[in-house]
Amino acid sequence: MIFRKGSALQTQRKGIPSEVTGAIQRVLVVDDSRAQLKMVETMVRRWGYEVLTAESGQAALDICRQLPPDLVLSDWMMPGMTGLEFCRHFRELQNEGYGYFILLTSKSEKGDIAEGLDAGADDFLTKPVNAPELRARITAGERIVSMERQLSEKNRQVSEAFEELREIHTAIDNDLRQARTIQQSLVPERMTEILTSRVSLLLRPCGHVGGDLVGMFKPGFGRLGLYNIDVSGHGITSAMVTARVAGYLSSSFPEQNIALERRFDRFYAMREPAETARMLNQRLSADPGVEEYLTLAYVAADLSSGRMRMVQAGHSPALLLHPDGSHRFIGDGGLPIGLVDEVSYDQHDFTMNSGDLLLLYSDGFTEAVMKNGEMLGEDGLVRIFRDSVRCGDGPDILEDMYWRFTSQMENADKLGDDVSAALLEFDVLKNSRGPN
Structure with a gap:
């Protein structure tokens, strides 16, 4: 596991522009190629995101358990745990919010893409990575994550309201049962x-x-x-x-x-x-x-x-x-x-x-x-x-x-x-x- 400047275990980001306040703030980049890892990290950090890096799927999974990322950029072909396998394990984690997952790959066959989607990937980006395209994919992911979190918040509010209504209904039901007993006593x-x-x-x-x-x-x-x-x-x-x-x-x-x-x-x-x-x-x-x-x-x-x-x-x-x-x-x-x-x-x-x-x-x-x-x-x-x-x-x-x-x-x-x-x-x- 490698923690670059701006350690992954830090909860406060340093040097991050104040305009980055969207749904995606923490990005995890995973690649067994240090050169590729450094290049993608530099681009993403320049756009104002907190960046975590890992050189293997297992190391990335350990990071996700400690600091769940908002977005993952993972290479597909890696020794040991592949990006596809990492994606499946990532989806199995019980995180509060939704993490957007982009697979970096040279694969372009429809069968490969279908396999990636089935594993839980949200998007694909072909290598070598093009900076404008990567920024556009992250922006698209931010819209998805934002909508998901808004929906989750509304679901939470609905669940709380439902629970409150259930408690009120139970109290009213108990009162009505007692009222029924009282009314029956009139006869x-x-x-x-x-x-x-x-x-x-x-x-x-x-x-x-x-x-x-x-x-x-x-x-x-x-x-x-x-x-x-x-x-x-x-x-x-x-x-x-x-x-x-x-x-x-x-x-x-x-x-x-x-x-x-x-x-x-x-x-x-x-x-x-x-x-x-x-x-x-x-x-x-x-x-x-x-x-x-x-x-x-x-x-x-x-x-x-x-x-x-x-x-x-x-x-x-x-x-x-x-x-x-x-x-x-x-x-x-x-x-x-x-x-x-x-x-x-x-x-x-x-x-x-x-x-x-x-x-x-x-x-x-x-x-x-x-x-x-x-x-x-x-x-x-x-x-x-x-x-x-x-x-x-x-x-x-x-x-x-x-x-x-x-x-x-x-x-x-x-x-x-x-x-x-x-x-x-x-x-x-x-x-x-x-x-x-």
């Missing part, structure tokens, strides 16, 4: 039995969290409040609205439940559903900055008599299925909650008989696109509801409905909307009559 009871009736709930958000909510509360003997809510939109904002509404219809804190009113300082009685909807609309309309609205189907049930009072505020109509398989839909629309400031709601009173089933459901069911390209619709809902009732009872009915529903969807792997349902099986537990 603590998925099934309960009251007197001889049974209530089951289903909630399947299309993402981590959703805008659907189902729930129930039991204010007294044989009394039941059952609701299904669908907040406009999806995701975190809708989920926050459902959490707020869940507090307004709390099953754990009756004093906070707007569907209940204190009587004689002794017990809580159920308000008329139409009045409950009106009060809920007042609460949501008064919230500043909240643009979301919701649809609601709410039933105040007397399970000792079968008397039902229902309000429908823009929600899908309730589905009443009789033991003989006949059915009817209850409800004719109404304005959603929180859409306008002052609104009154109609109330639907009806009676359930032994064995009747009442289903409250979100439009995530009926508006889902099936494999035939059409929405499930109300007829399709009735069909899968009947089929599921034949296969089980209680929560199994809703789970079977969901399975049948998703298996018929156009894209079964991803819900397009939140799906929720509340099921009341009236007077079906003949052998378990008693207090709730």
Whole structure:
């Protein structure tokens, strides 16, 4: 290994013009001919580059491991390790930046050039070396190295940005998973039995969290409040609205439940559903900055008599299925909650008989696109509801409905909307009559 003036191990160059600030600053010249080595070194140094020299491929490889060059000018035909072999080893080194490699050769056959390119050479220069041509080749190499380094820098920045986004995504994903757990806790009871009736709930958000909510509360003997809510939109904002509404219809804190009113300082009685909807609309309309609205189907049930009072505020109509398989839909629309400031709601009173089933459901069911390209619709809902009732009872009915529903969807792997349902099986537990 030979280090000429301006040692290869020096990190600061001396006597180098300040204008040389491009991508190529350090050049390694390799040639077993000392005369040729000196001539090329002198030319390159005159142009302002730091020059390292070596008289063999092995010596050049040792230099590259210590001080990776920006550009290599290597003779092809050398004893021991040829320039071609050196080029292959050079490409195998794990250097941060790209090194431009020019082979100096008297070879001109196309096969030789192809072999050099295959070994990793970027360019060729025939001997004897012509100074203007060598300068032009170095300048061309500088453009390539500059572009490569710019690309590498951009890739580094993209990788850093991607890693940062991945960390942010992981943090958001963890937060959403926790939010999903919290939202699921808003429905603590998925099934309960009251007197001889049974209530089951289903909630399947299309993402981590959703805008659907189902729930129930039991204010007294044989009394039941059952609701299904669908907040406009999806995701975190809708989920926050459902959490707020869940507090307004709390099953754990009756004093906070707007569907209940204190009587004689002794017990809580159920308000008329139409009045409950009106009060809920007042609460949501008064919230500043909240643009979301919701649809609601709410039933105040007397399970000792079968008397039902229902309000429908823009929600899908309730589905009443009789033991003989006949059915009817209850409800004719109404304005959603929180859409306008002052609104009154109609109330639907009806009676359930032994064995009747009442289903409250979100439009995530009926508006889902099936494999035939059409929405499930109300007829399709009735069909899968009947089929599921034949296969089980209680929560199994809703789970079977969901399975049948998703298996018929156009894209079964991803819900397009939140799906929720509340099921009341009236007077079906003949052998378990008693207090709730």
